[in-house]
Amino acid sequence: xxxxxxxxxxxxxxxxISCGDSSIVFGAFGFIVMTTFGLKVSLLAGMxxxxxLILPVITRALDELVQTVxxxxxxxxxxxxxxxxxxxxxxxxxxxxxxxxMATLLGFGRAIGxxxxxxxxxxxxxxxxxxxxxxxxxxxxxxxxQLSSPIPEVRERAxxxxxxxxxxxxxxSYSARLLNRRFAQHN
Amino acid sequence: xxxxxxxxxxxxxxKNINVDIPDGxxxxxxxxxGCGKTTLLKxxxxxxxxxxxxxxxxxxxxxxxxxxxxxxxVTQIRKKLGLLSQRPTTxxxxxxxxxxxx
Numbered sequence: 481x482x483x484x485x486x487x488x489x490x491x492x493x494x495x496x497i498s499c500g501d502s503s504i505v506f507g508a509f510g511f512i513v514m515t516t517f518g519l520k521v522s523l524l525a526g527m528x529x530x531x532x533l534i535l536p537v538i539t540r541a542l543d544e545l546v547q548t549v550x551x552x553x554x555x556x557x558x559x560x561x562x563x564x565x566x567x568x569x570x571x572x573x574x575x576x577x578x579x580x581x582m583a584t585l586l587g588f589g590r591a592i593g594x595x596x597x598x599x600x601x602x603x604x605x606x607x608x609x610x611x612x613x614x615x616x617x618x619x620x621x622x623x624x625x626q627l628s629s630p631i632p633e634v635r636e637r638a639x640x641x642x643x644x645x646x647x648x649x650x651x652x653s654y655s656a657r658l659l660n661r662r663f664a665q666h667n
Numbered sequence: 668x669x670x671x672x673x674x675x676x677x678x679x680x681x682k683n684i685n686v687d688i689p690d691g692x693x694x695x696x697x698x699x700x701g702c703g704k705t706t707l708l709k710x711x712x713x714x715x716x717x718x719x720x721x722x723x724x725x726x727x728x729x730x731x732x733x734x735x736x737x738x739x740x741v742t743q744i745r746k747k748l749g750l751l752s753q754r755p756t757t758x759x760x761x762x763x764x765x766x767x768x769x
Contacts, residue, residue: 561769
């Protein structure tokens with residue numbers, strides 16, 4: 481069993497190539513998906529785009545984590561009669577769990593702060609979306625659009641959104657760092 | 668073990684091993700470093716198959732059952748014949764979990 485980046489699988493190849501890609505490329509990809517499947521600008525289209533955006537981030541982080549797990553652990557599990565899935569869920573995931581949460585938080589941090597990838601796909605509205613197929617405003621897009629308004633009150637909302645976004649990213653980054661430290665101690 | 672042969676690629680590591688290990692007895696093996704003791708032990712419960720380049724022929728018979736028969740479920744034979752490494756590896760779970768794993 482090999483869960484490594486050098487296994488030549490399509491997913492690992494995709495994650496290695498696209499991890500450093502510009503967000504606008506993912507936005508363009510989301511736009512192509514929308515036009516192909518007849519989706520309008522919506523929360524759903526934004527979710528799909530952001531999922532594709534953070535997939536390589538999380539995959540690469542998990543890949544690095546799995547490589548830190550000693551081979552002896554897998555051998556010890558198999559030698560006692562564990563199946564592949566028992567090893568993955570009962571041993572491997574237990575071992576790397578703080579790292580999995582950390583990778584998820586990193587992906588979340590990347591997604592919540594990204595503007596370019598959702599520019600073509602989510603649309604923009606001042607209201608909360610009534611459904612998954614309705615347009616939605618992400619915080620970076622709210623900052624982008626409202627900051628260019630000539631009305632001072634609207635610009636103030638953009639500043640408020642910037643503060644909220646900064647606080648959220650700070651919390652996420654700090655949590656990821658704490659978990660990273662805990663993971664390092666655990667190993 | 669009957670005519671057990673293990674190859675790593677073209678390298679013939681274990682050659683025609685024929686050993687009877689008596690039931691309920693402590694059996695020890697001593698040979699120089701690198702002669703294939705661990706490889707032999709890993710061949711018993713097919714743990715050696717986690718290495719892709721390995722090829723094993725012959726029979727390992729436990730209670731009359733050939734562990735290398737094509738219809739044998741590998742995880743079941745490992746439950747029957749466990750292997751503890753010389754270097755202890757603790758699984759990331761409780762002591763009870765470690766004792767009862769598998």
